Amino acid sequence: MSAPESTVETATDEAVRRRDNSAVLRIGEDDGERLEAEAGTSDTSMVMNMGPQHPSTHGVLRLMLEMEGETVMRSKPVIGYLHTGMEKTAETLTYLQGPTNVTRMDYAAPLFSELAFSMATEALLGLELPPRATWIRMLMCELNRISSHLLFQATNGMDIGAVSMMLYGWREREEALRLLETITGLRMNHNYIRPGGVAADLPDGWRDEVLTLIDKLPARLNEFDTLLTGQPIYRERLQGVGVINTAECLALGVTGPILRSTGYAWDLRRDMPYLAYDQVEFDVVVGTYGDCFDRYAIRLNEIRESIRILAQILDQMPPGDYRVQDKKVTPPPRARIDESMEALIHHFKIFTEGFKVPAGEVYAAVESPRGELGCYMVSDGSAVPYRMHIRGPSFVNLQTLPYLMRGGMVADAVAIISSVDPIMGEVDR
């Protein structure tokens, strides 16, 4: 349970430390037996596989753990079990089909991938969105952040052994998903945020439904506090477990709640505002110790901040169009197709050939519930991206696992994986 050593000042020492006294087990996927044979001298050391089919690994994450008794020494996350080549697939899908692909990456927070993809496309097109489209996107993303963090509360509770938490977390998340379904038509994988705006305007009665949710949630979150935050067993399992400091987080490229848990306030919504986040008020929640408990508390309180943002969005939602009126990018309304030859042509062109995007390259990033989610896109001037790369926060954050787990018990490993909150769909893409 010892904290990782603090970062050494000089660059060379740091490099040596990383390579030699490292927490990362750098061996091939098949080399576990060989390492054990070589180590030979000590009977207590063994290499153990955890996963890929393990309920606490949130999907198909495999960990190779070098164990000394019940203590984890070095470890290596082995990934790729969910790899389906989505970046390759993206090179065959038009810009309008693209969101259907990226939405399947981070399946707990699909709207953020759609948003990053759409923002990259719009940057290449040079599109300026109508204000309502921007605010609808913000509304949807905050709802999605709530549902994603609720899912974390549920799975985190379950991993630690607070099984009733799973039921409560799941119940609240389902209510958030029901609202997303009312608006987008789907619980997950919405394909709602598209280049040029969103797929449809908000349905009648959306305001009441959002109000119902944000009225109900705070009391439920207080119940979470009663159930978990003050509970001695729960705190005992999380406090001081999986500690990381700011310098290590920055060196490892870590973003999101893990970075903020070290007391470092960095949130793209506040520090590099996109959409209309500069027009709403919210606090960036930070921790103090960088342990599992801080990461739990940050996510719980980020739900409260999202509720605050939602209340402001309800007040400020502007009227107007929900997508940009550019005939080359947005399909015409259904009724227009019957009246206008040109509308029919545009409709046909957009859905068969897709719209062409000027050549160039761009990187657009949003603050997803897991950290900076970026989309790097290269266009060659045709209707499909030449290259589309998603910088997944889970993929990068996963690299902290060996540092967090080193010196801890194997039971802590479960709590640590849970607190990193990786979504394997996004890690493997």
Add this chain to the structure above:
Amino acid sequence: MSDSVRHVPRDQLIETVSGLRDEGYVSALDVTAVDYLEHPGRHDLPPEVAPERFELVVTLISHAAPGRIRLRVQVPADDLTVPSLFDLFPGTEALEREVADMFGIDFEGHPDPTRILMPPDWEGHPLRKDFAVGRIPVQFKATR
């Protein structure tokens, strides 16, 4: 959205990145690559940069003065090596493994040059433009 872009020759990558790190670019967000094999015409390169088949793209972020910088490095197809940024930003380890896996670009000095997403015995580099979509047979090692 207006990230600054800098074209860096391969042999100056390390010193450029370490210089930028001292300037306040505290974190390496992303390392990826592009295979320009089938690109019809590249007009976004400055005249002094000779286009090559591969391009390594490194994104760094500065927090003090919020902003990102994107470094674009040309990598010729007949010499696919670039220096690893691991010693400057250890967080690039997984990202560089991904680039090596998907494009076959070698990172000199990388501590763990193994495949990350594809199986260890996979042949070829899927994100190259001459690697066909849906190529069969599917390669998996036999059960042992």
